[in-house]
Amino acid sequence: MSAQGDFIAGDWGTSHLRLFLCDARGAVRDSATGPGVAGSDGRCGEIFDSLASKWGEHLPAVLCGMVGSNIGWLQAPYAPCPATLADIAGRSASLRDGRIRIVPGLECRNHFDAPDFMRGEETQILGALALAPCLHQGRQLLCLPGTHSKWAVLNDGVVSEFLTAPTGELFNLLSTHSVLIRERGDLTEPAFCHGLAQFARFPAAQLLHRLFECRSRSLAGELVPRDAAAFLSGLLVASDIAGAVAALGPATTVYLIGSPNLTRLYADGLGHHGLGQSHTIDGSAAALAGLAQIRRQLVTHAN
Amino acid sequence: MSAQGDFIAGDWGTSHLRLFLCDARGAVRDSATGPGVAGSDGRCGEIFDSLASKWGEHLPAVLCGMVGSNIGWLQAPYAPCPATLADIAGRSASLRDGRIRIVPGLECRNHFDAPDFMRGEETQILGALALAPCLHQGRQLLCLPGTHSKWAVLNDGVVSEFLTAPTGELFNLLSTHSVLIRERGDLTEPAFCHGLAQFARFPAAQLLHRLFECRSRSLAGELVPRDAAAFLSGLLVASDIAGAVAALGPATTVYLIGSPNLTRLYADGLGHHGLGQSHTIDGSAAALAGLAQIRRQLVTHAN
Numbered sequence: 067m068s069a070q071g072d073f074i075a076g077d078w079g080t081s082h083l084r085l086f087l088c089d090a091r092g093a094v095r096d097s098a099t100g101p102g103v104a105g106s107d108g109r110c111g112e113i114f115d116s117l118a119s120k121w122g123e124h125l126p127a128v129l130c131g132m133v134g135s136n137i138g139w140l141q142a143p144y145a146p147c148p149a150t151l152a153d154i155a156g157r158s159a160s161l162r163d164g165r166i167r168i169v170p171g172l173e174c175r176n177h178f179d180a181p182d183f184m185r186g187e188e189t190q191i192l193g194a195l196a197l198a199p200c201l202h203q204g205r206q207l208l209c210l211p212g213t214h215s216k217w218a219v220l221n222d223g224v225v226s227e228f229l230t231a232p233t234g235e236l237f238n239l240l241s242t243h244s245v246l247i248r249e250r251g252d253l254t255e256p257a258f259c260h261g262l263a264q265f266a267r268f269p270a271a272q273l274l275h276r277l278f279e280c281r282s283r284s285l286a287g288e289l290v291p292r293d294a295a296a297f298l299s300g301l302l303v304a305s306d307i308a309g310a311v312a313a314l315g316p317a318t319t320v321y322l323i324g325s326p327n328l329t330r331l332y333a334d335g336l337g338h339h340g341l342g343q344s345h346t347i348d349g350s351a352a353a354l355a356g357l358a359q360i361r362r363q364l365v366t367h368a369n
Numbered sequence: 370m371s372a373q374g375d376f377i378a379g380d381w382g383t384s385h386l387r388l389f390l391c392d393a394r395g396a397v398r399d400s401a402t403g404p405g406v407a408g409s410d411g412r413c414g415e416i417f418d419s420l421a422s423k424w425g426e427h428l429p430a431v432l433c434g435m436v437g438s439n440i441g442w443l444q445a446p447y448a449p450c451p452a453t454l455a456d457i458a459g460r461s462a463s464l465r466d467g468r469i470r471i472v473p474g475l476e477c478r479n480h481f482d483a484p485d486f487m488r489g490e491e492t493q494i495l496g497a498l499a500l501a502p503c504l505h506q507g508r509q510l511l512c513l514p515g516t517h518s519k520w521a522v523l524n525d526g527v528v529s530e531f532l533t534a535p536t537g538e539l540f541n542l543l544s545t546h547s548v549l550i551r552e553r554g555d556l557t558e559p560a561f562c563h564g565l566a567q568f569a570r571f572p573a574a575q576l577l578h579r580l581f582e583c584r585s586r587s588l589a590g591e592l593v594p595r596d597a598a599a600f601l602s603g604l605l606v607a608s609d610i611a612g613a614v615a616a617l618g619p620a621t622t623v624y625l626i627g628s629p630n631l632t633r634l635y636a637d638g639l640g641h642h643g644l645g646q647s648h649t650i651d652g653s654a655a656a657l658a659g660l661a662q663i664r665r666q667l668v669t670h671a672n
Binding site for chain 1: 533538578
C-alpha cells in the first residue's frame, strides 16, 4: 500500500510505540501502535516487522526515543551540544544497510556543570523548529514537561544546552508513597493554582521547605485532604519553572512541548510567575514533525 | 523497686517506645522498650501497664511523641508558638487523675506563612535547653534532622518559630523507588561529600534541577552507581541547610539534635557551606532531659 517516497516514522519510548506511514512530505497515511521498549523483551526487530509489514517490504524508517538506548534495538550514542538538525541526523545509528535509522539522544554539560542527557526530546525539539519557524531566530527557551522534564535553550535554531528536572517522577513518588499525601484526589485546578501561588510568594525558597505544606495545610483545615496532590503539583511545577528560569535566564515566550494535560499546567505556572507568555506545541505532533525533518535531512544528504 | 520522687519518662514515637524509670533528679534507674504507636493497635494503656508494673503501682509518668496524636493514647492538642517550658508543660494532657501526662506538640505559622507542626521534637528542644544552658541566651538556631527534619529558632530560650523539611522521607522515597538510583549502596563519606560540594557550588539552585545528577553522573562515569544514594543524601542535606538558613537566618553555631548518624551528616554539611560551627546533642539524651524538665515543671507548678 505504500507509494514512492513513503517512509515509516516511529516514536518508540519506554512505554509506547507509535508507528506512522508517512508520504514524502511527512503527511501521515496510516498508523499503528505497539509495546514500549520496556515491554519489548529484546524483540524490537520482530515487533517492528510485524507492525510495518502491512505497509510493504523494505520501506525506509526513522525511529526515535528509548529504542536507541541500551535497552532498545540498537544503541545510538548521544550527540553533543551544540547540536543542529544535521548533527543529529548525521549521528543516527544504522540498521539493515541504513534502511532503518535510529535518532541519537543529546548530551551536554548543563548550567550546573553536570552531565545531562535526553533521548526522544531532541526529535520533538527539531519538530518544534519545523512547526514554529520563529524558533530559528535568536535565543529561545523550550520546556518539555514530563516524568523527567527538559528545559532547552536554542540559539539561532541550534540546541545549545538543556537541563533536566524529574518533576513528574517526584510528583508520582510523593503522591503515591509519601505520608504527606494521605488521599490522592483529582488534580483540581483551584488546588493546583493554590500551590502555584503559595510557591510564587517565595520563589527563591527551596522546594524541600514547602513540601510539608501538603500535609500541614490539610491538618490546619486550609486544604481539603483530597486536594493535597493538586497542591503538590502546583508546588512542583512552580519550583521547576522558578529554578529553570533562574538557571537558564528568562524569555519573552516559553515554548511548551508535550501532552496538553501537562503543558496546560506549565502555561498556568508561567502565568503565575509573571514570566511572560507561553506558546504550546503538541508533543506527538512535534515528534512526528521531527522525524520527518530528520528523514528529509537524510534524503537530502544522501543525494 | 521505686523510691520517693521517682517517675516514669516515656519517649513514644511512631515506631518505638522507650520507657525510663527516673529518680527525682531525672537520673535513669531502669528502662524498657516496647512497640511504637503505629504498632500499638489502640492498646497504649495496656502496653504501658505491662512494661511499667514492674516498677510499682501509681508512679507518675510523662510521655512525649506520637502517643499524644490522634493515633496515640490521648490527643494532646498542639501548643502555639512562641512557647516556653511552662507553656508546654501547662498544656500537657492528663490521664488517670493527672498521674500520667502527655506532652503536647507545637504549632506555628512558619517563615513561608504556612501552618507547621512538630510532635516529640518540642521535648528534645526543652532537653537541649537543659543540657546546653547557653541556648537560653539570645537567638539560637536548632536543627533536628530526621524523616521530617525540624529547624527551630529560640529567642532567649523561647521556641519562637520552626520549619519542617521532609528530607529523610525524600531520601528514602528516591533511593528506594526512583529510576535515578539504580543501586542502593552504603552511604560512603566521599560520595556524600561530593553531593554536598556540588550543591554548595550553586546554593540558590532549586533541588529539582540537581536531582537528575544522581543518574547522569553515573551514566557519564563520574559516579560509581552504588554511590548514587550517598550523592543524593549530600544534595538533600545541602538543600535542607541552604534553604533553612536562607529562610531563618544564619547563626554562629547551629545546634544539631538527633541520632549521631544523622547529626554527623548535617555537621559535615554546615562545614561545607561555611555556615559556622555546629554543636551536637544526642537526640535520645535530649528527649530524656526534656521529659525530666517537664516533670520538674509540673511538680513545681503543683506545689
